[in-house]
Amino acid sequence: MADLQYFQPARVADMVGEENVDEMLSGYLTSLDESLSLLRSYWHKGDVQHVRMTSHRMKSSARFIGADELAEVLQKIETNSLNEANNICAQTTQLSVVEQWCHELTQEINHYLDSAH
Template identity: 85%
Template sequence: MADFQYFQPSRVAEMVGEENVGEMLRGYLTSLDGAFSELSAYWQEGDVQHVRMTSHRMKSSARFIGADELAEVLQKIETDSLNEADNICAQTTQLSVVEQWCHELTREINHYLDSES
């Protein structure tokens, strides 16, 4: 498998088998889109508890596909959201970083899927 910058198809293959990687990644893309929409909505509402829960769920999924750098960004959001004295939702820098990572990850997964067809 070729090297990828944003995820590791080999990690997915280790978990689900080579023949199931495409199906798993297509499902991941669907869930990523929905999860980012939720995260963004909670962020805009200032709902720190749901930001923490959603970033935790997204982090776990990102680690599964080998998107470790995205997982680290989400881990920081999860950790920062525990500090109730400083509302993470008051600034949008971290959300913008997640949005950019999700965009690049989606692009790279789609490229991988297109090349596997």
């Protein structure tokens, strides 16, 4: 299989065992889709507290599967949402970055799951 750019199946295998990687990644995709939907909703409502909580959860899950760059983006959102004087939800650049990363990650995981790796 070609080099993976967005996640590290070996990290997942280290945590759950090689035989459970595909199941874990499938579950992650479902969770990612739900979390991204929540993040969008909270963002558009201007609910900074829930943006912070959702980005924190998403960051932890991203680190678990080795999606470290996505985790860094989510860490920035979490950190920036702590600054009450600057409402992170007022601008959507960071949300767009997360959406793009999640799209690329989803495509790569689906490709990985569809391959014979």
